[in-house]
Amino acid sequence: MHARLARMFVLIGVAVVIIGFALRINALLVVTVAGIVTAAIGGIDPVGILTAFGNGFASSRSVTTFALVLPVIGLIERYGLQDQAKRLIAKLDKLTTGRILAGYLAVRQVTAAVGLTSIGGPAQTVRPLVHPMAEGAATKKYGRIDERMREKIKGFSASSDTVGVFFGEDVFVAVGSILLITTFVDTTYGLALEPIDLALWAIPTGIAALIVHGIRLLLLDRKLDKMAADVRQTEGVAA
Numbered sequence: 001m002h003a004r005l006a007r008m009f010v011l012i013g014v015a016v017v018i019i020g021f022a023l024r025i026n027a028l029l030v031v032t033v034a035g036i037v038t039a040a041i042g043g044i045d046p047v048g049i050l051t052a053f054g055n056g057f058a059s060s061r062s063v064t065t066f067a068l069v070l071p072v073i074g075l076i077e078r079y080g081l082q083d084q085a086k087r088l089i090a091k092l093d094k095l096t097t098g099r100i101l102a103g104y105l106a107v108r109q110v111t112a113a114v115g116l117t118s119i120g121g122p123a124q125t126v127r128p129l130v131h132p133m134a135e136g137a138a139t140k141k142y143g144r145i146d147e148r149m150r151e152k153i154k155g156f157s158a159s160s161d162t163v164g165v166f167f168g169e170d171v172f173v174a175v176g177s178i179l180l181i182t183t184f185v186d187t188t189y190g191l192a193l194e195p196i197d198l199a200l201w202a203i204p205t206g207i208a209a210l211i212v213h214g215i216r217l218l219l220l221d222r223k224l225d226k227m228a229a230d231v232r233q234t235e236g237v238a239a
Contacts, residue, residue, distance in 0.1 A: 013038030108164030167209035
């Protein structure tokens with residue numbers, strides 16, 4: 001009975017995460033506090049908590065590469081990378097916002113399927129290149145875009161990267177999620193699940209995701225047409 005209550009008290013850390021995210025507190029701070037609270041309730045001493053954080057940081061150093069990526073992205077943005085991307089798109093008549101993002105989705109998913117998950121991402125590709133190109137195509141077509149259109153383009157730019165890598169990486173047999181699934185199934189259920197089996201089953205799902213989200217991205221042009229028409233109508237009434 002006492003052991004069951006102790007396990008229930010440990011779940012307070014989950015409540016800390018939920019409350020922190022609901023209040024929109026800094027995510028890193030929320031997760032850190034939740035980890036400390038959970039460890040303290042579980043009976044781990046301060047030295048043990050510090051050791052656990054240190055081991056986790058040392059074994060996940062790749063997570064902190066953003067500390068190097070972000071300054072580099074900031075420098076290339078400062079020297080006009082986004083402006084150059086917009087100028088390039090302005091010279092290509094056939095490229096629309098939806099077509100640019102659908103093309104990036106296909107490239108992102110194919111590269112992720114062969115294990116190249118690090119060549120793209122929100123920080124290193126979407127913000128400095130993909131989003132400016134998509135926004136540049138919209139600006140070229142409509143002349144001026146309002147804040148709603150700009151936010152819509154931002155959201156779909158991010159989704160083209162997220163969907164592409166999420167459904168593409170599982171086709172690659174050596175990705176961490178595939179190895180985690182096979183290890184869990186083999187140790188829990190005593191099976192001999194091969195990574196190639198999961199990768200092959202992931203192919204139809206990846207194709208379906210490419211088709212479904214690709215269509216959504218292509219239909220984005222129609223949504224932007226309607227939003228631009230609403231903006232012109234509003235400006236006409238105001239005038």
